[in-house]
Amino acid sequence: MATACQEEKSVTKLEADVFETSESGNKLTKRSDFNAPEDATKTTSIVITPEKQYQTITGFGGAFTESSAYLLNKLSKENRDKIIKAYFDKDGANYSLTRTHMNSCDFSLTNYSYTPVADDVNLDHFTIEEDRDDLIPMIKDAMAASQDGFKIFASPWTAAPWMKDNNHWVGGKLLPKYYDTWALFFSKYADAYKAEGIDIWGFTVENEPHGNGNNWESMHFTPEEMTNFVQNHLGPKLEKDGKGDLIILGYDQNRAGLKEWVDVMYKDKASSKYYDGTAIHWYESTYEIFAEDLQYAHNKAPNKYLIETEGCIDDEVPVWKDDAWYWKKEATDWGWKWAKEEDKYLHPKYAPVNRYARDIIGCLNNWVDGWVDWNMVLDKQGGPNWFKNWCIAPVIVDPETDEVYMTPLYYTMVHFSKYIRPGAKIIDVQKTDKDLMVTAAKNPDGSIAVVVFNEGKTEKYFTLTLGDKIKNISINPQAIQTIVLTNQN
Known part of the structure; x- marks a missing residue:
């Protein structure tokens, strides 16, 4: 009874x-x-x-990439609006935290830079013209569809080759003589986007500073080099230009490297001053959460952000209109084929929905305050991607037939983004x-x-x-x- x-x-x-x-x-x-x-x-x-x-939760969302924006421009207005509303309307995912790239990335149509003129130290020829056809219209449409608004942070994959020691899009390091120029780049970017009516919330200093081998756009930093750049160049420049409220997130790569990075970033008051938080990815393993590393990073800087800034089902071509596949242990990630033998256990076959749900819950239970998916929209090939680095997005489209497939990954994201709001x-x-x-x-x-x-x-x-x-x-x-x-x- x-x-x-x-x-x-x-x-x-x-x-x-x-x-x-x-x-x-x-x-x-x-x-x-x-x-x-x-x-x-x-x-x-x-x-x-x-x-x-x-x-306190900062938000949930995905990334505006040139690939996603380009595909939206290939669809009918009806389907374009449907996708934008699905992600940003209150009745949809109601995304609150988003990312975009500065200069090109692998999910661009080609390599490009906002600083095309070599040795332009003062960036007199800085231009975001490359973003006007696709990226900027997508962001503006999202802003128009969002009743609550959302934060957007930007990440560079690389500086233009002329600023680097290898004069190449891939790998290499930023030449110290261009540290001030590169800091100016961030300030000019914020101004250029503001002139378009888009307020940038903040930046990650560098996408995947460990690099990614001989692949797509990248630029290498050690923890000491990045902290030097932030402490003595980027932070002071933004402050001087009246942009001291812009968020700066350090690191921006896999969780297994967290301890080494936060030890340097938050070594003392001077090194910590301009860092507002730490950005992380999940590619070290989309199965293991690395709870101990997340706890360590939080304890090192308990009042700073700890945000998952990128995750996706990588190294896979999307399965089209087959919901069951997304629940089956068929998907692999890059490590299934490429990880060192001793690290293979971190990369089992594992269902895509389970990867997302398990990781987001695990992150939230270990001090992470934001979780950002990668591309919002990709095609049936998992692109376009100039390097052919195919991945899966929550929404897949066929621009040839003007069809849209909302995968189970989309609904998984909504379970968090719609119901757990910023400030929670x-x-x-x-x-x-x-x-x-x-x-x-x-x-x-x-x-x-x-x-x-x-x-x-x-x-x-x-x-x-x-x-x-x-x-x-x-x-x-x-x-x-x-x-x-x-x-x-």
Whole structure:
């Protein structure tokens, strides 16, 4: 009788909307048809404690790339608008944190720089003309579609070859004589975009400073070199130009290198002064979360941002209009073929949806405050990409037939971006089922979003407890749920 009374109490007092995406076909489907186990001992417990709070959320989103913007321009206006709204409208993903590239990257149509004239030390010939056809219109359309607005940060893959010691798009280092010129580049970029009506929130100093071998655009920094550049050139230049409020995120590569980098970035007050946070990627492993490294980075700089700035299913050509594939352990990443033998365990075959859900929840439970996907839109080949570095995006299009495929990865992103809003606080969660992954956040409006991921092949049953209120919920096999609790102020 006590259990029945508790459930009756929860129905009247705990307002909860449950949205589920599952291998069985749910796509942010609102559920109220919860099953009960025949054996009551199979019900587990999830307890949330809003009073115990952790990091403040900066946002969730994806990247504006030339490839994505180019593809949108190839679609009908109806489908272009559909995709923009799907990502930025309140009724869609409502993205709040986004990224773009400065100069070209692999997801550009070709190599280009905003500084095309060699030895232009004062950047008198600086121009963002290359962005006018595709990138800038996509960003402006997103701004128009977004009721809440979003932050955008920019990342360079490389300086123009003339500024580097190898005079090449790939690899090499920034010549010290151009450190001030390169700092000016960031300031001019912010001005140029502001003139277009686009306010830049901040920068990462360099995409993947370890480089990427003999591949696409890259430029190498050691932790000491980047910190010297930020401390003595970039930070002071932005400050001098009245842009001291622009965010500077250091590092911007895989989590396995975090300890070495944050030890240098946050060595002392002088080295830390202009760094606002640390940017990370997931490519060291899209299966292992590296919780210890994330905890270390947070503890080294507890008042700084810790943002996942790029992640995607890489080294794969998208599977077209086959939702089931995205839930199967068929996908590989670059490390499946290319990692050192001793690192192969970090790169198993693993379902794409599981990679995203597992990683985002793991990040949120280890002090990460923002999570940004890579390309928003790619074609059926996983491009365009001038280096043929094919990847998967949450939305795949066929510009030849004007078709759009919203993959299960899109819905997975929405489970976080729509329901966990900027300014939310990650709150404490305790669970008794080790096979369920759970995170929770309290939003500025007082609502609470609980995200539950069931990677297993069997249905799970749990009681969600908030104070003296209890609600019984079931989650399908291979499913992610967002449970929204309102009126919790």
